[in-house]
Amino acid sequence: MIAETVCSAVAAAGLGIAAVTAFRRRFLTATRIAAYALIPLGLVMTGVVQWAADTAFSPVAWAGFGVLGGAWLLFTTTRAVERRRGRKGGAAAAAAPHDPVAAQASAPALGPASRTTGKARTKPQATSRGDASDDFSDIEAILKKHGI
Structure with missing residues (x-):
C-alpha cells in the first residue's frame, strides 16, 4: 500500500514538472517528462508494484x-572442475574418447590456397626483403576473395 502511494506521488510530481515545462514552451521536453512520470502510475495500475512488494517481503521467495x-x-x-581436469574424467569421457578438432575443419573457410592435408606446411625462408611478399600471399588471396 505504501509503495503504491509513493509511485502515485512520483507520477503526480512528474506531471506537475511537465506542466511547468510546457508553460515555458518546451513542449518536446514536457512530453518526455510526462511519459517518464506515467511509468510508475502504469506499474501501480497493472499490479506490478504489489507483486514486487509481495515478493520482496516473502520468505518463500527469498528461499527460492x-x-x-x-x-x-x-x-x-x-x-x-571440468576445465581444470581438461575434460578427461567422468563417465561421458569414458564412453566417447576425446578427439581433437580435425586439421581441415576450418580449411573451407580459409579458401583453397591455404588447405593442408594434415601435415604442417613449411614456408620457404625469406632470404632478402624482396622475398617478404611471398609470406603475405595467403593474406592477399583472402583479401582478394573478399574484394578488399
Missing part, C-alpha cells in the same frame, strides 16, 4: 532465490 543461487554455484563449480 537462495535455491537458484545454489544451483548456479553448483553449475559454475562443475564447469571449473
Whole structure:
C-alpha cells in the first residue's frame, strides 16, 4: 500500500514538472517528462508494484532465490572442475574418447590456397626483403576473395 502511494506521488510530481515545462514552451521536453512520470502510475495500475512488494517481503521467495543461487554455484563449480581436469574424467569421457578438432575443419573457410592435408606446411625462408611478399600471399588471396 505504501509503495503504491509513493509511485502515485512520483507520477503526480512528474506531471506537475511537465506542466511547468510546457508553460515555458518546451513542449518536446514536457512530453518526455510526462511519459517518464506515467511509468510508475502504469506499474501501480497493472499490479506490478504489489507483486514486487509481495515478493520482496516473502520468505518463500527469498528461499527460492537462495535455491537458484545454489544451483548456479553448483553449475559454475562443475564447469571449473571440468576445465581444470581438461575434460578427461567422468563417465561421458569414458564412453566417447576425446578427439581433437580435425586439421581441415576450418580449411573451407580459409579458401583453397591455404588447405593442408594434415601435415604442417613449411614456408620457404625469406632470404632478402624482396622475398617478404611471398609470406603475405595467403593474406592477399583472402583479401582478394573478399574484394578488399
